[in-house]
Amino acid sequence: MVMDNADHPGNGLAQFPDQATTPTAVVDAQGIVTGWSSGAQRLLGYRHEDVVGLPVARLLGGNADASLDFSVELGGRSRPIQLRHQDGHHVESEVQAYASLDREGNTQWLIVVTAAPQRPGRHGGPRPDENGATTEEAFAQCHLPVMIYDAELRAVRGSAGAARELGITEEQMHGRRVTDILPPHICTTVEEGMRRVFETGEPERFQVHGRPRHGARDRYWTVSVSPLKNPAGRVRHVQLIALDVTEQHEARERLLLLNDVSAQVGSTLDVTRTAQEMADVAVGRLADFISIDLLDGLFRGGEPGPSAGGSVALRRAAQQSVLPGIPEALIQPGEVDYYPESSPPARCLATGRSSLHRTLDEAIESWQVADPGRARKVSDFGMHSIMVIPLCARGITLGVAVLVRHRRRDSFDEDDLLLAEEIAARTAVAVDNARRFTRERTTALALQRSLLPQRLASQGAADVAYRYLPARSRAGLGGDWFDVIPLSGARVALVVGDVVGHGLRASATMGRLRTAVRTLADVDLPPEELLVHLDDLITHLWAEEDTATDPELEIVTDLIATCLYLVYDPVSRRCAAAGAGHPPPAVVTPDGKAEFIDLPSGPPLGVGGLPFEAVEWEVPRGSLLVLYTDGLVDVPGHDLGRGMALLRRRLERPAHSLETICDDLVQSLLPAQPSDDAALLVARTRALDAGQVATWDLPSDPAAVADARNKVSRRLADWGLEDVIFTAELVVSELVTNAIRYGTPPVQLRLIRDTALICEVSDGSSTAPHMRRARMFDEGGRGLLLVAQFAERWGTRHRAGGKTIWAEVGLQDEQS
Known part of the structure; x- marks a missing residue:
């Protein structure tokens, strides 16, 4: 820099100071x-x-308001003085x-300044700011973005790193505020932080996100932000250092995304829902639009087979977008999408390898030519x-996921x-688990339905x-089940x-x-005896089992069952039940x-050794x-007791039909996704009039x-059953x-x-008759054989005081 208006000095100065190396200044009177x-x-x-x-007194490190008369105080003599550096620290000088x-x-x-000799550093070497050169060079060449701002939040200095990131020179930074350089949302955060540091004197650290200059990536x-204080402890400037942590942030975001995928994808054993969970998690964080297409057989639990040549048909399992309504999609979930044989999704399905494309790639352009609708999107x-x-x-x-960016400027x-x-690998395992569950559930449900009554007996x-x-x-x-079993004497179980x-x-x-x-x-059999025999049956099944048992219970849990057996007699209008x-x-x-x-609470079937009791009413x-x-009553929302109380209240509500009652109980007591099977059987009792018996x-x-034959013939004639x-x-x-x-x-x-x-005949003997084949000269032995031939059904029913032999004869009007 050339010193303005300086003549050749006098007063014995032998040589004019070198302006490039010697600190000099000219001060008027x-x-x-x-x-x-x-x-x-x-x-x-x-x-x-x-x-x-500016007044030269502004450069003094002591009393900045004091006057300085060079003719009196110096007059060509050397004098130690304390000067103030731009960043606020003091410089001891001659x-x-x-x-x-x-x-x-x-x-x-003409003022000539000579820096006072510096004390050696800690290890005897020169101080970093010796002759002002080392500090200046270090700051100017610092690759980190470093800025110094004054109390008015205007830039005083900027490092080479700051100039590189901002795309402007240090001279262009000087005197400008953050709002003149950085995007608005960054400016607010940075300036508020600097103000707090000026007020508190304490350093602060915060995160900002954005583009430091036009055309740069996010x-x-x-x-x-750190305070720069003078010896009196007053904050004169603040230093701002910005560290680029983009790679660390992106790595952390990737880990968080994978963690969310592990936590949220596969929450249910449903193929469609699992695919949708992947789309929901990844959209907005990795892609702007995602579509997930799966082989059609997966939705039914089938095994995926090799694809034939030609276009590939995949069923849309899920899709999601950052835009409302997912306008990028060509089809809706559940519909089939067709991909040309040469398209990246078709090749991906065939090879099992992923691919990364720009829309100007040859593969994408040929795909758009073969698929005009997708090209328009x-x-x-x-x-x-x-x-x-x-x-x-x-x-x-199992399928293909297509991830697209159109709102983010950065390419994949x-x-x-x-x-x-x-993400796709973890989702695929969850989808395959859901597929296997669907297949097993379909098989179990088919078996279950085949074992349950297809239609109730008349x-x-x-x-x-x-x-x-x-x-x-x-x-x-x-393993829930129900049954309706017609019994002799017009009864039902x-x-x-x-x-x-x-x-x-x-x-x-x-x-x-x-x-x-x-x-x-x-x-x-009476209800209590039937349960005894059923309990014995399970005990025998245990003996035949060759499977591992529960190490804690030491029993095979699915060879234990509960059961309720109820018999209703429409003649006496009495019920007998055992549980x-x-x-x-x-x-x-x-x-x-x-x-x-x-009802007496008997033990579950399979426990063995305990009796069952029946009640009648x-x-x-x-x-x-x-x-x-x-x-039906013990669901996650409430326990068994509360469920039975709710059942009782719902049963007391008027209903038009048995079907209405069943629907009401199912809708009011069961959640949308029941965690256990539920069986419900509702019967409205009938009663036979005295005239029917x-x-x-x-x-x-x-x-x-x-006499018995005569009584029967007369009564049947009265009933019109000739x-x-x-x-x-x-x-x-x-x-x-x-x-x-x-x-x-x-x-x-x-x-x-x-x-x-x-027709029922009862006597006091407990000995049950049995049918046998009579020989040619036998006088008896043909009675029950004739009964079996003329009756539709016949049998023996034991009771407390003997037995009853019964036979059913079909009626013509009923048969027709």
């Missing part, structure tokens, strides 16, 4: 700086335009003043970067491709409606049961138990009052009998057989004869007119 050398700028940091015109005249003849002073910065939304990622699990390619890079591949004791709701949990289907456990094994066990219950019901660890039945009387039967005509499994007590005399009189007389004759000959008194004959004509 009023103490105003009129000249400033490059050496002075290097020593004190002030530029020529910042100093010229000052000499030489008088001279300016061009107008006015007095001026960057993430850690900004540190690319053009309309300005799509510029595309990744095609296979969803591979266990060596099988290799790191993004690796991240997308990792009977006249009660009107029945039912519901079976399979579980939607990861554990799979349970209502059964519900629940096998402990889930999956195919539980379903198979349920089928075994249901078959066993039907077999035992045909023997007409094995099952919730009690509910009874709703015609007046709308609901209550649970106080009378029900009015038209009452409701409600049987259910715990899956005829009963006679017979003497134990063979002559009573003829077509079956001959058959009924024959059946009754054989049954009464058998009871008188082989049984013990008392003997009773009963006719019941229901859907069939039921």
Whole structure:
């Protein structure tokens, strides 16, 4: 820098100081700086335009307001003085003043400054700011963005790193505020931080994000703002250092995204939902638009097969966009999309390898030519970067994910491709798990439905409606079942049961138990005895099992079951029921009052060694009998007790039909995704009028057989059943004869007119007859054979005081 208006000095100065190396200044008689050398700028940091015109007292490090008369105080003599550097620190110097005249003849002073000798550093070397050179060079050449701002938040200095990042020179930075250089959202954060540092004197650190200059990519910065204080402790300037942490931020974001994928993708065992979870997590954080297409068979749990030649048809499983309504999509989820054979998705599916593209790539351009509709989407939304990622699990390619950017300016890079591949790999495993679950559930559900009643057996004791709701949990289907079994004497058995456990094994066990219950019901065992035999059956099944047991319980859990067996007699309007660890039945009387039967809580089937007890009660005509499994009342929202209370309240609400009752109970008690199977059986009882039943007590005399035939024929004539009189007389004759000959008194004959004509003969003997083949010369042995031939069904029912032999004769009007 050239010193302004300086004549050749006098006063014995042998040689004019070197302006490039020696710190010099020119001061007029009023103490105003009129000249400033490059050496002075290097020593004190002030530029020529910042100093010229200011009082020289401003440069003093002590009392800045004191006057300085060079003619009196110095007069050419050297004097130590403390000067103030631009950043606020003090510089110990030796000052000499030489008088001279300016061009107008006015007095001026040439001030020559010599830095005072510096003490050696800690290790005896020179201090970093020796001669002002080392510090200046270090700051000017610093590759980090470093800025110094004054109290007015205007730039005083800027390092080479700051100039490089901002795209302007240090001279262009000088005197400008942050708002003149950086984007608005960055300016607010930075200036507020600097103000706080000026106020508190404490350093601060914060994060900013944005583009430091036009055309640059988005960057993430850690900004540190530190105070620069004078010896009095006053903050005169602040220093701002910005560290580019973009790579660290992006790496951290990738880890967070992968963590979210692990936590959120695969939350359900549903193929479509799993794919949608991937799209929801990745959109906005990795891509602007995502579509996920899977092989069609996966949605039904099938195994993916090799693709044939030609265009590839994939079903859209999920899609998501940063734009509302997903306008980039060509199709909707559930629809089929067709990809040309040469397109990147088709090649990805065939090879199992991912690819990264710009829309100007040859592969993308040829794809757009073959698919004009997709080309319009690319053009309309300005799509510029595309990744095609296979969803591979266990060596099988399940589908393809296409990730697109059109809102972000940055294109996908290799790191993004690796991240997308990792996300797709984790999603593919979840999709495959969901597919396998779907297949297993479909198989179990098919087995379950085949083992449950396809349609209820015809009977006249009660009107029945039912519901079976399979579980939607990861554990799979349970072993709930129900049944309606017609019994002799117009009675009906209502059964519900629940096998402990889930999956195919539980379903198979349920089928075994249901078959066993039907077999035992045909023997007409009382409820408590039937449960005893069923318990014995499970004990035998245990002995045949060759599977590992639960190490804590030491039992096979899915060979334990609960069961409720209820028998209703429409003639006496009485119910008999016994339970094995099952919730009690509910009874709703015609007046709308609901209550649970106080049923003895027997042990679950399979525990063994404990008895079962039955209870009997009378029900009015038209009452409701409600049987259910715990899956209906013991749900995540409430426990068993609260569920039964809710069931009772719902049953007391008026309903038009049994189907309406079932629908109401299912909707009000079960969640949308039940975690356990639920079976519900609702029956409205009927009652047979006295006119439909005829009963006679017979003497134990063979002559009573003829009288019995006469009574039967007259009663059938009264009922208008002349077509079956001959058959009924024959059946009754054989049954009464058998009871008188082989049984013990008392003997009773009963006719019941229901859907069939039921003939019953009871006696006091507990010995059950059996059918045998009579030889040619035998006088007896043909009676039951004739009964079996003329009756539709026949059998023996034991009771406390003996037995009852019954036979059903079909009625013509019922058969027609």
